[in-house]
Amino acid sequence: MSNSRDVHSFAEPWRVRVDHCALKLEVDFARRQLRGTADLRLVRNDSHAPLILDSRDLSIEQIHSGGHPVPYELGDRDPILGGPLMVHLPDTARNVTVRYTTAPGASGLQWLNPEQTADKKHPFLFSQSQSIHARSWIPIQDSPGVRVTYEAQIKIPAELQAVMSAERVKTDRGWHFFRMDFPVPPYLIALAVGDIDYAPLGPRSGIYAEKTLLKIAAREFEDTEKLIDAVEHLYGPYRWGRYELLVLPPSFPFGGMENPVVTFATPTVIAGDKSLVSLVSHELAHSWSGNLVTNATWRDFWLNEGFTTYIENRIQEEVYGLEQALMEQVLDRREIEKLLSELESRDQILHIDLSGRDPDDGCTRVPYVKGALLVRQMELAFGRGKFDAFLRSYFEHFKFQSITTATALDFIRRELFDRFPEKAKSIPLDEWVFEPGLPDSAPRSRSERLEEVSAVAKQWAANEMAASAINAAGWNTQQWLEFLQVLPRPLGAAKMADLDAAFRLTQTGNFEILDEWLVRVIEDQYEPAFPRLEEFLLTVGRMKLIRPLYTELMKTTPGQEKAREIYTKARPLYHPIAQTAVDKIVQP
Numbered sequence: 001m002s003n004s005r006d007v008h009s010f011a012e013p014w015r016v017r018v019d020h021c022a023l024k025l026e027v028d029f030a031r032r033q034l035r036g037t038a039d040l041r042l043v044r045n046d047s048h049a050p051l052i053l054d055s056r057d058l059s060i061e062q063i064h065s066g067g068h069p070v071p072y073e074l075g076d077r078d079p080i081l082g083g084p085l086m087v088h089l090p091d092t093a094r095n096v097t098v099r100y101t102t103a104p105g106a107s108g109l110q111w112l113n114p115e116q117t118a119d120k121k122h123p124f125l126f127s128q129s130q131s132i133h134a135r136s137w138i139p140i141q142d143s144p145g146v147r148v149t150y151e152a153q154i155k156i157p158a159e160l161q162a163v164m165s166a167e168r169v170k171t172d173r174g175w176h177f178f179r180m181d182f183p184v185p186p187y188l189i190a191l192a193v194g195d196i197d198y199a200p201l202g203p204r205s206g207i208y209a210e211k212t213l214l215k216i217a218a219r220e221f222e223d224t225e226k227l228i229d230a231v232e233h234l235y236g237p238y239r240w241g242r243y244e245l246l247v248l249p250p251s252f253p254f255g256g257m258e259n260p261v262v263t264f265a266t267p268t269v270i271a272g273d274k275s276l277v278s279l280v281s282h283e284l285a286h287s288w289s290g291n292l293v294t295n296a297t298w299r300d301f302w303l304n305e306g307f308t309t310y311i312e313n314r315i316q317e318e319v320y321g322l323e324q325a326l327m328e329q330v331l332d333r334r335e336i337e338k339l340l341s342e343l344e345s346r347d348q349i350l351h352i353d354l355s356g357r358d359p360d361d362g363c364t365r366v367p368y369v370k371g372a373l374l375v376r377q378m379e380l381a382f383g384r385g386k387f388d389a390f391l392r393s394y395f396e397h398f399k400f401q402s403i404t405t406a407t408a409l410d411f412i413r414r415e416l417f418d419r420f421p422e423k424a425k426s427i428p429l430d431e432w433v434f435e436p437g438l439p440d441s442a443p444r445s446r447s448e449r450l451e452e453v454s455a456v457a458k459q460w461a462a463n464e465m466a467a468s469a470i471n472a473a474g475w476n477t478q479q480w481l482e483f484l485q486v487l488p489r490p491l492g493a494a495k496m497a498d499l500d501a502a503f504r505l506t507q508t509g510n511f512e513i514l515d516e517w518l519v520r521v522i523e524d525q526y527e528p529a530f531p532r533l534e535e536f537l538l539t540v541g542r543m544k545l546i547r548p549l550y551t552e553l554m555k556t557t558p559g560q561e562k563a564r565e566i567y568t569k570a571r572p573l574y575h576p577i578a579q580t581a582v583d584k585i586v587q588p
Helices: 211-220 224-235 278-285 298-320 322-342 366-382 384-397 405-417 429-434 448-461 477-486 493-503 511-523 527-539 543-553 557-573 576-586
Strands: 016-028 033-044 051-055 059-065 072-074 083-087 095-101 109-112 124-127 148-155 161-164 167-172 175-184 191-194 196-202 205-210 243-247 262-265 293-295 401-403
Touching: 016 051, 033 051, 059 072, 083 095, 148 161, 148 191, 161 175, 161 196, 196 211, 196 224, 205 211, 205 224, 211 243, 224 243, 224 278, 224 298, 224 384, 262 278, 278 298, 293 298, 298 322, 298 366, 298 405, 322 366, 322 448, 322 477, 366 384, 366 405, 366 429, 384 405, 405 429, 448 477, 477 511, 493 527, 511 527, 511 543, 527 543, 527 557, 543 557, 543 576, 557 576
Parallel strands: 016 148, 205 243, 243 262, 293 401
Antiparallel strands: 016 033, 033 095, 051 083, 059 095, 072 083, 109 124, 124 191, 148 175, 161 191, 167 175, 196 205
């Protein structure tokens, strides 16, 4: 347990701490509720202190310890944090059981009607507990600095399947039993229930998906076992047993979520050519950076995402080659430069101050890409061999712990900077972590493939070649993104129509390319694609894809009207986390 005070939790774990959670919950699709109990095992450093749990909109029915009711108080609701649940314990109590019901609008749960699923036959439920949404469906000390083991009994309709971020133990008369023996932070407790099937991908990997998606998803992610082998070769053993993927409906608000044992993934990364499987590399990398070694508070989020984004790219290089890794580096660098030009200074800092703010506000690409650039600069300065050895020692030293930025920097200085002081001089470590922007020494990559695409884009934009003469048959996602991003802005509706006629971009099934195209559709008022834009916003809930579209729409008065018209219909279909994000964009 980290000793750092978490401003996003009411808990006082240094006095009384939860170290194991046993859930027994029934899933009620009709009422959109989970109902049951959480049995919490306690470590008591102060036998007179109350147990303080985090909760958000939970209906507490009873709390007892040792078979006897105990008094409790539910504090005032904070709009960001929810409310403290204070339980007054007998001095000898080592367990408490909370009987409760979740709210239909719980921020960490999304309940889908059958028509929102791929197969359109049965409802679907999935959780998303990061950053502080576990408290909306489990009364717990909802801080990444408090790690728990957990077990669960989940009662679901007989025709459905349950999946959790834990080992499946057994199924008995509608009850599904799970167990996680490694201590994890509460944001990694995950549940999904739906009409899903399973296909193996390798000796220790597999994939869950709805029936109509399973075959194409299994083909897209067939290299998963290779990815596991690659990262183990680099950074040590995979410690979580099996590695599964669950492809969720498209309303899932993120690209992926690194829940131990089973990564939750968006179907929007199924491109048909494996060019978006970096998402799997990223979520798999979290099995080391994030799940094994975790940020202690949300202002330390860059420790999870910066190291993970770096490792993701190393996996891509190992499995798909250096040029694929370089293309992704170039696009990431362009993305972060654009983002930093738009963000307030306070949001450009890796060790971000989130006091009084929703920790989800810190979930920009800054901790991911700026963090990865810092890690890459260390690799370049110290040499890949030395740096890989350092990372292996980092994961081994801090395994199953939650650490702060201060702890990580102390280890970096002691194990790298102090041992190789001449090489360390090239890295302004404090500037990277505590100052806005990118240091002048930040690495910049080059990709020959993208440079070739960029040259073609400029030729076409200058009317030196026809769209029909562009040989894009072998282009992958990254090459198409390069082409669209380097074209002049605005391009003009006529040129947009020319491109669309040649490549049918409005109809592409690649969601990353389509999203980039639709941003330009809005910029250039390319009206033939407006129906596709509306269809996209009504079916996809991934925030990375929808936020740029709403943001672009809101730049003009007609666009504002269209954004609000579409969002009125789309909002009920989005996850609560996505609703909160888009509300901030389209509000009057």
